[in-house]
Amino acid sequence: MSDNPFADPFSAPPPPPAAAAAASKPTSGGTIETEDFNPFANRAGGSNAQPTTHQSTGSLGNKSAGMDDELFRKQQDLERRAQELRMREEELDRRQRSAAGGNNLNTNAQNNAPRPHNWPPLPTIIPIEPCFYQDIEVEIPVQFQKTVTFAYYVFLMYVLALVVNVLASLFYMIFAGGSIGQLFLACIQLALFSPCSFLFWFRPVYKAFRNDSSFNFMVFFFVLFFHCIFTFVQTLGLSNYACGWINALDTFNVSVPIALLMLISAITFTVALTGMVTALVKVHRLYRGAGFSIDKARQEFTNGVMSDAGVQRATQAATQAAAGAAFNQATQGRF
The missing domain is CATH 1.20.5 (Single alpha-helices involved in coiled-coils or other helix-helix interfaces)
Structure with a gap:
């Protein structure tokens, strides 16, 4: 409704107050400004807001x-x-x-x-059954299979060196004036050290990785260390002990083919010795990394060997015999 009820209905309606104020606002020259609208004001504001968009994009x-x-x-x-x-x-x-x-x-x-025994792999013609069950892929954990396989190849290399030593000693005795004692020692070494190497240092390291046994690790280290020294003497070829480097080089003055055969024996002993030292270092690194110790080996020996019924009976019998001997000696001196 209009504020003036008596106004002319056909006259133009009065402008709104804001529009009237804008129309009646004087300019600096004394004139009245009719319109104050800037269509480019939003563009300026948009250009100023653009870096904020880039900053948010970089952070994203x-x-x-x-x-x-x-x-x-x-x-x-x-x-x-x-x-x-x-x-x-x-x-x-x-x-x-x-x-x-x-x-x-x-x-x-x-x-x-x-499990049926499968080692040594003897032919069916020989009426002797294998003595051990051995399967590295079955009994040894995956992370230790390469180390145990390497130790097994070292053992085979040492047996090969002993065989070549027997052949070289035989030809050296026949064609180069070698002594029969050297051939005799070579045969003894082949017959004795081949099974002893398997039983006293390869089999312990096999059981050490299979059963996680610190005691078997200790046996392996002790035996293989002294066996390395023994193989070093064989490699040198001192005197008539084995066909090694020294007596092989001396044989070149007598017979070149026999000297070459003895040189092959010296090379096989050298390869076997290198493999033994490498296996000793490899197993020792794994032993130290797995947290084994001498105390654990002593505890395993106490729980395993000393707790055996046969060992306990033997120890008890020895103690009773020693006590009886001491008592008899004391009573004989008194009476």
Whole structure:
């Protein structure tokens, strides 16, 4: 409704107050300004607001790069864990297959039946059965299989060196004036040191990695260290002990073919000695990294050997015999 009820209805309506104030506002020259509108004001404001957009885009890029790095690290961690799980699964499957390879009559008999011996791999013509069961891929953990295989090849190399030593000593005695004592010693070394090497340093390292036994590690280190010294003497070829470097070089003045054969024996002893030292260093590194110690070996010896019933009976009998001898000696001196 209009504020004036008596106004002319056909006259123009009065302008609004804001428009009237803008129309009646005088300019600096005394004239009245009719319109004060700048259409380019929003563009200026938009150009001033543009750096803020670039800054927000840069911060989003940095955040996305950081997220990509974090996702890459997480993916690598997941892949590493998946590989470890696969290795453990393969080892468990291998052990389950070995446990189920005994008797096929029932499941309990399969798990508890002893494994058939397969070493040494003798031909069926010889009426002697193998003495040990040995399977590195079944009994040894995956991370130690290469080390145990290397030790086994070192043992075979040493046996080969002993065989070549026997042949070289034989030809040296026949064609180069060698002594029969050297051939006799070479045969004794082949017959004695081949099984002793297997029993006293290869078999302990095999059982050490298989059973996680510190005591077997100690036996391996002790025996192989002195065996390395012994093999070094064989490699040198001092006197008539073995066909090594010294007596092989001296034989060139007598017979070149025999000297070459003796030189082959010296080379095989050198390769075997190098392998022994390398195996000793490798196993020692794994031994130190796994946290074994002399105290653990002593504890295993106490729990394993001294707790055996036969050992306890023998110790008790020896103690009773010593006590009886001491008592008899004391009573004889008194009466």
